[in-house]
Amino acid sequence: MQLRMTNQREIILRELKKSREHLTADELYERVKKSMPRISLATVYRNLEILSEAGIIAKLEMSGRQKRFDYDVREHDHIYCIKCQRVDNLELDRDAIRSVNYESDKGYSIQGYRLEVAGICPGCQQKLRSKENMS
Amino acid sequence: MQLRMTNQREIILRELKKSREHLTADELYERVKKSMPRISLATVYRNLEILSEAGIIAKLEMSGRQKRFDYDVREHDHIYCIKCQRVDNLELDRDAIRSVNYESDKGYSIQGYRLEVAGICPGCQQKLRSKENMS
DNA sequence: TTCTCTGCAAATAATTTGCACCCAT
DNA sequence: ATGGGTGCAAATTATTTGCAGAGAA
Numbered sequence: 436m437q438l439r440m441t442n443q444r445e446i447i448l449r450e451l452k453k454s455r456e457h458l459t460a461d462e463l464y465e466r467v468k469k470s471m472p473r474i475s476l477a478t479v480y481r482n483l484e485i486l487s488e489a490g491i492i493a494k495l496e497m498s499g500r501q502k503r504f505d506y507d508v509r510e511h512d513h514i515y516c517i518k519c520q521r522v523d524n525l526e527l528d529r530d531a532i533r534s535v536n537y538e539s540d541k542g543y544s545i546q547g548y549r550l551e552v553a554g555i556c557p558g559c560q561q562k563l564r565s566k567e568n569m570s
Numbered sequence: 571m572q573l574r575m576t577n578q579r580e581i582i583l584r585e586l587k588k589s590r591e592h593l594t595a596d597e598l599y600e601r602v603k604k605s606m607p608r609i610s611l612a613t614v615y616r617n618l619e620i621l622s623e624a625g626i627i628a629k630l631e632m633s634g635r636q637k638r639f640d641y642d643v644r645e646h647d648h649i650y651c652i653k654c655q656r657v658d659n660l661e662l663d664r665d666a667i668r669s670v671n672y673e674s675d676k677g678y679s680i681q682g683y684r685l686e687v688a689g690i691c692p693g694c695q696q697k698l699r700s701k702e703n704m705s
Numbered sequence: 706t707t708c709t710c711t712g713c714a715a716a717t718a719a720t721t722t723g724c725a726c727c728c729a730t
Numbered sequence: 731a732t733g734g735g736t737g738c739a740a741a742t743t744a745t746t747t748g749c750a751g752a753g754a755a
Binding site: 498514523528531532535542543544545547549550552553554555557560 | 633634649651652658662666670676677678679680681682683684685686689690691692695
Binding site for chain 2: 743744745746747753754755
């Protein structure tokens, strides 16, 4: 199965790269529509699936509903805001986590792991503080 | 808001406790139906939500589509099978993970973390081996 | 009695798919 | 020209919600 570089695929990749955020399919759709108004959401979904399948982008399965997509395919972990769902990268030593012994567990053959940290982002901390001040 | 112990709630709790697995809402629904055929799936969803909100059970947001629910509310991590989606507990040292330094990251105030290990469960390893032998 | 809970059906949210046409290779 | 890609609408999957009646406290 050969991948073709269509116009829509190119723009999807460009927008994902440009933002450097961890966008959901519909967020990306909104941005892509600006340069290609007739593109369909299904095309965005299909391309995100195909491109992550091919290892060109990464699919993030975080807590919460929607999947997010990352232009950066290097293995890394994420931190997300429990208030606004925004997701940022975590720069931490994956080897240190790997050394936590979970190898022998339950007879599973281990394929990988995912550390997901939950927190409140600076923006939402700010909002909470101003709400406190009002009361 | 007072919680009432209805018949359906009791059975839902009993089945969740009995199985000691990490069931999805519809898996639980199928089991509960055996003792209470007229219960509705919406009631199962509502109860799982309310009970996890109240801290009586735990809601697991793992990779993949469906949420799973755990009778065991103690903090612990999970390993799941990438073939059959089954989820098992991981007994590992949470303090060791906590010591991986992610505190200062991005100005977030940290609320918690979740380590999710992916692997292939013994049952699915078996199936893969017999498939190999056939070819 | 009061207010939470339930069943049912309909609504929602996120994602996927069938189909006929389009266009990159 | 061939077969992957697209837009559109409809289908699917997981979950939630409105409502009127039921039942726990």
